[in-house]
Amino acid sequence: MEKVIVPEPHVPLPSGKTDRSLLQWMASVDHKQLGIMYLLTALLFFIAGGIEILLIRIQLITPDNTFLGPDLYNQLFTMHGTTMIFLVLMPTLIGLGVYLVPLMIGANEMAFPRLNAFSLWMTLLGGLILYFSFLDGGGAPAAGWFSYAPLSSSHYSSTKGVDYYCIGLILTGIGSVTAALNLVVTILTLRIPGMDFRRLPVFVWMMFITAFLILAAFPVLNAGLVMLLIDRQLNAHFFSPASGGSAILWQHLFWAFGHPEVYILALPPFGIISEVIPVFSRQPIFGYRFLIGSGIAIALLAFGVWMHHMFAVGLGNPINGFFAAGSMLIGIPTGIKVFNWILTMRGGSIRFTTAMLFAASFIVEFTIGGLSGISFALVPLDWQLTDTYYVVAHIHYVFLGGTLYAVFAGLFYWFPKITGRKLSERLGRIFFWLFFLGFNLTFMLQHVLGILGMPRRVYTYPDLPYFGLLNLLSTVGAFLMAASIGLFFWNILTSLRKGERAGDDPWNAWTLEWASSSPPALKNFDKVPPVRSLRPLWDLKHPENPDWKNEKSKQTRNEK
């Protein structure tokens, strides 16, 4: 079969030094090494954020507990949220994108390899600066991960924590924007001939859309952070109502970034799921065009819903109604995606590997998160439930049950490609069930706590009926999750050394990354199979029934 020659990258590839010493890693501009370093950065902060939340859950185990004082508690929950969003989920998804996008589109590098390294190091630097605040006498920021003004002003947060927060997030924000730019240009310019936008893997499509979201949303955040920093350091008055500023301007700026951010953290997982489910169901993805179209719709609508975080601000019914409508509209494309994944499984021959277990339960957990999200779009419900533990449950169903489940599915799926060895399926399955149990135990109950009236972000609570019991169970769940994560790390460590050798294409998959060696050589490809459909490797393996024939016959049928 004829093959397509992969063009040389414009920038020469990094010198192929074989010794992968520390210095070589630090100086690397190879997209695969940088992708791995993104994942390691995320891992580092994941451990930090995890320890923070375990301390918090210990504090909440009984009413009126005194394990942590309010000051430390408030620092910990602020850092936990900030860490998990900006320093764990973001680098994980960008890292997967940086690693996989070139491979999936048949390219040998990102468009701007040096910029790629710059993005990574900015992210890491920002994170380290944020964490340095713990060593500063005043302690870490303690105004919540969204640092509402005027609480975050120098008058009410007089220690330097919030300054570290601003500077750290500005730096990681710059890193995210440059990474997004790099992804956009890479996808636009480095696709292998034949791979037009109708044949782009869903994951690449989702990264493409996400990159635009990042480009539009992060500058808003960074502008807000700079304003906050100016307020704090130079006594300006953007956010201080006492001297003519506005207390809610910050909320507008923050959520104009914050809501698109939710989709920045959701679209790449949608892409991962859309790669994993088809391969393990042995079916092509159902409704490719609808999936992509709904992704674009979500991205556009994402900018029209931010005030649903502010229904309790008292902005009046017309505004609330508008943003309620936007929030419900966004439920439509999301619902379409969910049904597309389910229908992909239909008629398949499903292999329940760990990756597939995570992907299938992603559908369920994410739907729970999506529906509790819609309950906030129902404004009157929001007027009761916002800022309670119901919100805590909701965001965790979206970010853990959604994003993190998808990340786990993706890691089990691509680990063989990245390292050349498979993760242990036996440990993986135990990990899945333990995590599943712990996760649902922790967060399902928090819906109830919220409805019973427990506000979020309290370092302690009075002994009201059921509060103690539900919090205790929630803490037990959190430790189950921690144990399962420990098992996962163990799995990675042992599999790295002793795991089953994977070969180039262990899952019998269909996209181009599986046409490279595992792990890919410094130069990803010399030649790749021709791309004539969404599933080039299927066409290669099934010359009798290739997808492109199918597409063509459909086209001719339409033309008739």
Next chain:
Amino acid sequence: MLFLVIGLVVFYSLRYRRKAGETDEPQQFHTHSGLEIGILAATTGVMGIFFFLTITTMLAVNDNPAPDRPPDLVIIGHQWWWEARYPNSGVVTANEIHIPSGKRLLVEVRSADVIHDWWVPELGRKMDMIPGTANHLWMEARHPGTFLGTCSEFCGTQHAWMRIQVIAQAPDAFAAWERAQLQKPTAVNGAVAAAGETLFQQKTCANCHAIAGTKANARIGPDLTHLGSRNTLLTGMLENTPENLTRWLDNPQQIKSGAHMPNFIFTKAEVEALVEYLEHLD
């Protein structure tokens, strides 16, 4: 909807599991556009229904109603306590807020410092209290009783201890309470209490607190005019007993760390005198 999703996922998972020995690829299904459009229509329909229900309820609750008259009650959030003013009678109190039952009250909420949020689930919606702006909401207790709530916007160190107690009383009982609040506290009797009264004015308590009938009239801390008649101290943190008040005055930062009240480092006798004085303010 959720059950539909769970049901389908579980059903397909079981139905289409790979069977032992099965190696062939199954027949490949490509997209079915009729089904897609069906899904689109169904999700849109569900959202349409949700939207209709939302709008009708929203109109009934009425976000931030424009006041066409003075409010019945003004509540001001402070770090970390509540001030309540009754414009019709001139009563000012703190933390335990009395209202007449069976009456729809127009409440104005404000903040003295950062953003707080007023939330008593059984009495209506929650509403942010934003510095520099006055928000309004309707509040109604259908029957007498004590209703608990809490500040529900993170507002700093002691956000957890910014709990709310609203005491709804039958209208005549409420009127009697209001009249009693307007009374100055009964004259101090006993040497210890008198010493307490003097200390209160000397030790700068009066710079922050108000007690009707004395020179103390500051509004920085909670009004203490009828402190003895309240059930709790420090927004629901402690029961109002002489022992607890002693602990508070002994070292406020140990009881509610971060609270904006300094530690005066009193002697035992001084605390005793203050407690004797304050607990008899009813």
